[in-house]
Amino acid sequence: MKIFLDTADVPTIKKHFASGLIDGVTTNPTLIMKSGRDPEDVYQELVDLGIPDISMEVVGDTVTMAAEGARLVKKFGKDKTTIKVPCTPDGLWVCKQLSKDLIKVNVTLIFSQAQAILAAKAGAKYVSPFVGRVDDNSFGGLCLVKDIAKVFREHMVRTEVLAASLRGVRDVGRAFEYGGDIVTMPPGVFEKMYKHILTDQGLELFDKDWKEVQSHTQ
């Protein structure tokens, strides 16, 4: 069960990576835009922080995506760099080429089991079904995770299911329960994973009682 953060906000990533619970980071053009920063400055800082797996999205035609993917891998290292491509004929062609060179590829914008099957055949390391965006359109996003994970399991496909576009903590648990290998989430969702009202209440009581114990023993 791996947890990735879905953001390009480096200070927030740094804070949560220090917990030892974060396995990687996914970015996309929208998240980079929101950061207001040069994407390669963001990637470099994440590499320097020691983030083990960083998804960097490429755009454009096949030639541009393939060249950009190869350049990013050369600049930031094969271990930490994952090239993110869209699930289109062009994106999957690039996935196939990069995978032949043992470059990790994350095929994004997956909305059907059929797309995930094509991405796996193109050699993807990860497929990213967009749970929340499926839910936004009145279908079951988590069912998509389940369907993809099932077919991969039954056919012993090595491509991992990276559940993306999550909206809340319940989605996180369910995504893993339904066979997702990795879940990427906004930092706000990760922060909520720690929280439970009964934990807060229980801790308050324990703290109070402990003070009582100390008052008797001193």
Ligand code: G3P
């Ligand atoms: O990793 C994909 C994710 O960033 C999309 O999330 O919330 O824009 O649907 P969202």
